[in-house]
Amino acid sequence: xxxxxxxxxxxxxxxxxxxxVFVAPAHAVDFGAFGNIRYLSSNQDAATQGFMLGGxxxxxxxxxxxxxxxxVEYVMEGNGNTIVTDLERLSVSRSFNDKFTLAAGRFHxxxxxxxxxxxxxxxxxxxxxxxxxxxxxxxADAILPxxxxxxxxxxxxxxxxxxxxxxxxxxxxxxxxxxxxxxxxELEVNNSGDPNKSKAIAARLGIDSENxxxxxxxxxxLNHIPESGVGTLGVAQGGTLVAQKIFGLxxxxxxxxFDALAEAYRFSNDNKTGAAKKNSATAYFAQFGYRFMEGxxxxxxxxxxSFDVNDAYxxxxxxxxxxxxxxxxxxxxxxxxxxxxxxxxxxxxxxADENRAIVQWEFLIx
Amino acid sequence: xxPFSKGVGLALTLLMMSAASGARAEVVVIGHPSLPVNExxxxxxxxxxxxxxxxxxDNVPVRPVDQIPNxxxxxxxxMLTLDKSPQQVKAYWARITFTGKDTAPLALSDxxxxxxxxxSHPEAIGYIGGAPADNxxxxxxxxx
Numbered sequence: 001x002x003x004x005x006x007x008x009x010x011x012x013x014x015x016x017x018x019x020x021v022f023v024a025p026a027h028a029v030d031f032g033a034f035g036n037i038r039y040l041s042s043n044q045d046a047a048t049q050g051f052m053l054g055g056x057x058x059x060x061x062x063x064x065x066x067x068x069x070x071x072v073e074y075v076m077e078g079n080g081n082t083i084v085t086d087l088e089r090l091s092v093s094r095s096f097n098d099k100f101t102l103a104a105g106r107f108h109x110x111x112x113x114x115x116x117x118x119x120x121x122x123x124x125x126x127x128x129x130x131x132x133x134x135x136x137x138x139x140a141d142a143i144l145p146x147x148x149x150x151x152x153x154x155x156x157x158x159x160x161x162x163x164x165x166x167x168x169x170x171x172x173x174x175x176x177x178x179x180x181x182x183x184x185x186e187l188e189v190n191n192s193g194d195p196n197k198s199k200a201i202a203a204r205l206g207i208d209s210e211n212x213x214x215x216x217x218x219x220x221x222l223n224h225i226p227e228s229g230v231g232t233l234g235v236a237q238g239g240t241l242v243a244q245k246i247f248g249l250x251x252x253x254x255x256x257x258f259d260a261l262a263e264a265y266r267f268s269n270d271n272k273t274g275a276a277k278k279n280s281a282t283a284y285f286a287q288f289g290y291r292f293m294e295g296x297x298x299x300x301x302x303x304x305x306s307f308d309v310n311d312a313y314x315x316x317x318x319x320x321x322x323x324x325x326x327x328x329x330x331x332x333x334x335x336x337x338x339x340x341x342x343x344x345x346x347x348x349x350x351x352a353d354e355n356r357a358i359v360q361w362e363f364l365i366x
Numbered sequence: 367x368x369p370f371s372k373g374v375g376l377a378l379t380l381l382m383m384s385a386a387s388g389a390r391a392e393v394v395v396i397g398h399p400s401l402p403v404n405e406x407x408x409x410x411x412x413x414x415x416x417x418x419x420x421x422x423x424d425n426v427p428v429r430p431v432d433q434i435p436n437x438x439x440x441x442x443x444x445m446l447t448l449d450k451s452p453q454q455v456k457a458y459w460a461r462i463t464f465t466g467k468d469t470a471p472l473a474l475s476d477x478x479x480x481x482x483x484x485x486s487h488p489e490a491i492g493y494i495g496g497a498p499a500d501n502x503x504x505x506x507x508x509x510x
Contacts, residue, residue: 030470032460061463063472066429071466089466098420107466121464154467158421335457366453366460 030061034121038128038360043353053078054360057088057120069093075120086138087191088120088147099155106191109148110167110204111219112263113250123362126299127328128342131263131285133305137174137187143283143305143319144246144265145174145221147189148202165206173200176241179229182318188228196226196238204248213254221246225313233273233316242313243270257291271312281307281314295333301326309349321349337363393443395507396484396498397491402426406491406507412447414491416458417468431483431492432471439477439495446509 036054055077062070073089091105108115114134118125132141150171157164172190204219225242227235235241245268253260264284271277287301303324307314314320328342339361346354395411397403403422406414413419414430421427433440435452444455459470474480480492485502497505 028473030460030463032464034464059464061466061469063469069469073464073466091466117465119464121461124461124464335454364457364460366456 033058033365036122036360036362040358042356055120067095101154103152106149109145109202110169111221112248113252115146123364126289128340128358128360131303133283137189142187149191163208167204169202170199173223175226175228176316177229178232185317195228198224215252217250219248235273240272259289262286269313274312279308279311297330299328323347393493393509394505395493396503397506398488399504400488427489428491429489430471432473434473434475443493
């Protein structure tokens, strides 16, 4: 075991032990894990095909007294021939009442429905993977800040017919290190400090009508994305690369055997590098599912990302416009494991189209 | 020779004992005496123990408590209310807990612990096997 793996395992063991120390007699720590194994076949290089270990997601949840809650989530996932361990979520929260809970730590940015409901456990979602543009920050297609390190507040208001919810977050915001080669750059979550003094703000307002099976949400993220490296694009370390505003709409509908989920985002990027131009971009997906018999569900999803090729934000991250069709057949073996058979076709604006077939076996250890 | 009457009596006693051990105990949902609700229906019981509602009518807050896994009363409760096996219940709460937004009900060791907890916490509701022995708690719903 190399030093990095040893250190990661030591940190995981220390965090777990720390949680156990605070166990009150009547409140046990809830542990659980999600995982998946997949087989991927594509028209891409042979090196990216074959059997793959998906993520192994270990979480712990502990209720301290009546109102305080601690949550931690570690993910171990393959990266080539190495296993990378990431601390995905770590938070402590205090619930004062249903209308106000305050939390601190690292959590999912309150943007959209998918990012708040589906985490790293593939079993929870209906398709093998997330919509590409909702990829986590270290993923190849990430364009949205899916995690925030900072403070959060959330609450619910129930009027009887409608339930309103709010999620607010203020935190370090994402940054980009342009010293890295373009094809390795990612949105940095900034777990240990902020390259600039400006804080990112995210908010989502949800409106649910349980009786009609409809849920709506509107969200926004405001962030001045700083340069975290020395800088290669004329912006000094800590300076703003992009003053970004993201607005999103999400809608979910469920009735009997049918469900639908759609999200749409509009980016307003005020780029401070390159042509220093203001650009707008859009990203959306629409997904439909139908449970045609007990334990079987068919799902279709369409995704689309469009932006100006001169938008420096997307150029910095080496992203390209794409459209994708995803067709999945989900078989629930039981409540704790499922198998998904999926084909997807991705049409890229620049690089070659990608066709993939995936068989993924997912499980939950409750 | 073994007296016939004693033999019949013994056989009847053994028969009754075996019948009693196989009989299903009644499971009842209990609440604190001061809870401003005197009865629940099955739908409310389901929603409360699935974490779907945290309040009853007139915004009365309630906090359900559970019994520990492998408790026969717990298994009976979930089979009668949700028609779910212990594994299914565990999987349900694992998914909810994973969102980070809610946790499973507090789990107590047995009927006596549930009774004591509910009697000392005005917002608490729980379930026990059989009717309560005293008025420290009140019965809100009976499951058979």
